[in-house]
Amino acid sequence: MTASCAQVVPLKDVPSVRTAAQLPIHLADGREAASTIYSFHGLSDGKEHVALRFGNADAEAPLVRLHSECMSGDVFGSARCDCGPQLQESLRRLHEEGGYLLYMRQEGRGIGLYGKLDAYRLQEQGHDTFEANRALGHGDDERDYTAAADMLKALGITRITLVTNNPEKRRQLQALGIEVAAVQPTGLFSGKHNLRYLQAKVRHTHHTLALPETGAEA
Ligand SMILES: Nc1nc2c(ncn2[C@@H]2O[C@H](COP(=O)(O)OP(=O)(O)OP(=O)(O)O)[C@@H](O)[C@H]2O)c(=O)[nH]1
Numbered sequence: 001m002t003a004s005c006a007q008v009v010p011l012k013d014v015p016s017v018r019t020a021a022q023l024p025i026h027l028a029d030g031r032e033a034a035s036t037i038y039s040f041h042g043l044s045d046g047k048e049h050v051a052l053r054f055g056n057a058d059a060e061a062p063l064v065r066l067h068s069e070c071m072s073g074d075v076f077g078s079a080r081c082d083c084g085p086q087l088q089e090s091l092r093r094l095h096e097e098g099g100y101l102l103y104m105r106q107e108g109r110g111i112g113l114y115g116k117l118d119a120y121r122l123q124e125q126g127h128d129t130f131e132a133n134r135a136l137g138h139g140d141d142e143r144d145y146t147a148a149a150d151m152l153k154a155l156g157i158t159r160i161t162l163v164t165n166n167p168e169k170r171r172q173l174q175a176l177g178i179e180v181a182a183v184q185p186t187g188l189f190s191g192k193h194n195l196r197y198l199q200a201k202v203r204h205t206h207h208t209l210a211l212p213e214t215g216a217e218a
């Protein structure tokens with residue numbers, strides 16, 4: 001074999017950006033936001049996670065929101081959870097302040113859409129969101145943020161300001177080599193249909209949510 005036809009074989013599949021494309025977005029308040037959407041090569045779980053970059057995201061610790069997919073909330077506006085309004089709030093904030101949305105294909109805290117719907121059925125029979133997962137043979141929360149850390153590194157980001165109420169996201173990202181310089185909470189989006197769900201998150205997974213006092217326990 002001559003040198004000219006020798007193949008270069010990468011030592012390992014290092015996560016990297018595959019494509020960046022412009023993505024103008026209609027915000028809920030009628031404004032338009034310019035964003036760039038990124039796909040990736042070599043993410044550890046093989047899922048099609050995407051990142052959206054807004055405005056001047058070159059801050060030393062840019063704003064980053066990790067949003068776990070929730071078809072019922074994100075697409076249909078379900079009132080059973082707070083995902084829809086959280087996503088809208090993230091898009092608005094990122095448009096105004098710059099930063100990144102990581103949209104993680106972790107539907108149902110990692111158990112998938114059909115699994116989540118099975119869990120909803122059990123919740124209608126009295127289980128809370130975590131008991132329902134366990135009754136179906138799942139963990140409370142099966143999300144692993146390795147792919148999120150790899151996406152950030154592929155984008156050249158290792159220090160962030162994380163927007164979340166979930167202490168596990170910070171813990172995992174730090175363990176995966178992303179320095180979380182600060183944590184900022186999301187807004188509180190509670191209503192009659194999601195109050196029990198939010199109460200269960202505070203009780204089981206220590207989400208930092210200042211819920212209204214109702215005396216009702218989930
Ligand atoms: N298994 C299960 N998943 C749910 C349920 N309700 C919402 N989810 C999923 O939970 C994920 C969102 O998680 P949350 O606990 O609301 O929020 P978080 O991402 O942990 O924390 P924040 O960063 O503070 O928003 C999405 O993937 C939803 O599809 C449910 O009742 N059961």
Ligand SMILES: [Zn+2]
Nearest residue numbers: 070073081083
């Ligand atoms: Zn949801």
